[in-house]
Amino acid sequence: MKARSDELQVFISVIECGSISAAAEQVGQTPSAISRTLSRLESKLDTTLINRTTRRMDLTEEGRFFFEKAKQILQQMDELEERLAVRHQTPSGRLRVNAASPFMLHAIVPYVGEFRARYPDITLELNTDDLLIDLLEQSTDVAIRIGVLADSTLHARLLGRSPLNILASPEYLRQHGTPRQVEELREHSLLGFTQPDHLNLWPLRHADGDRWQASPRVAASSGETLRQLALAGQGITCLSDFMTHQDIAQGRLVPLLVAANTGERQTINAVYYRNSQLALRIQCFLDFMQEKLACYAHGDS
Template identity: 80%
Template structure:
């Protein structure tokens, strides 16, 4: 049986205060409780720590050795508690973030310098994966997920949403013309995703509803690859505003069929494990990135 920290504290208190009665007053226990704790500690250690008489107490050699080690252990515990308390008020430590490449490149990386300036004691570790990962397996604190969340035991926090736009480069439109109806898309080169069928359902109103299922002429697994293909003039694409707002602003991509867009917005969530209070470093990142995502609301 191992000694507990409260037993170490009682032992040190008895020695430092000079008597069992003084130690009892110091720790808020009865003298008999203190005496029982000392006896229990000695029984666990299978040695005598203090030679006690009615008039005095003397440490044995084993007691002197144990006192030194007990003080060191209690000091380390106090230091650990102080550090943990400090971290609850000052964000610090390693923060592992996982997100799909487009989100990481366009919604996180541009703001890393600002975040690090605000929270210099947080050590960021950024990982990209276009597939759903196991947070524990990948040692991840927070994963950013785009789209509707599947049922999960993870905690989730909404970070906002981002519109989907139908886009093409000016070069492509100059060569192939600009479609003015949803039906006209059938005569164009459409770029879509190889995985997750719902990603090829474009938010366009037509005769059969407000979602158009397309058959891509060119496919890729990553949204960033689709973006690059669209920039290269390979066809028309449907992508989230968070990753294309700069392309639109700089006229590298042009929004088409805006009047037919049904207005669907992709939900954006942060998912994480939480056993109790959320670590401050995670809370700070979520608050920070949520404010930045508000820039992509239109």
């Protein structure tokens, strides 16, 4: 059996206080408990540390050696705890974040400067992947996922909800006209996703329901590719507001069929493996992103 830090502390207190009774008062134990701790410590070390008589206590040669080393060990433990406390209060270390390229470009990159200014000791590593990844395999701390989550082994934190809009460029509308009814979309060039299929179910009320199945003439795996195609006047698409709100505000893309839009919002979640205590650098990033995405969180529970 190995000596424990609390046993070292009792031994040092006895020597520094000069008696078992004084040490007992200092550490808040009974004299008998202190005596038992000393005996247990000597038994573990298989040596006598203190020669005890009714009138005095003297350290043995082994006791003097152990006393000095024990003080050094406890001091190092105190310093380690202090450093960990400071590290806990000041987030630091490498933070690996993974997200699909549209979210990375439009919802993370614009705020990197502010995040670094706020947390200068965090080293960011930003990776993009339009497909779901294995967090452990990719050594990822946090992944941003849009839409419904399926992996129950991950802990998720809702960062916000982003509206979906039906969009086209002014140039496309000048050349091909503006659809006034949902059914008129069949006459237009539609831009959609190669996968998953549900991304081509647009949130539009029509005669047969609240979601309209788009049949893309041009399909892409990335929302950013679809955005660029729409900006280039290649057709009508359905994209999330987090990546297009500036295009809409500056007139580069025009929302269509607004009255028929059901107001469906895509959930934006940060996912990470369940830990007993979330690392402070991860907690700070989640708080920061939730703050920046607050404009999408109206109506969240």
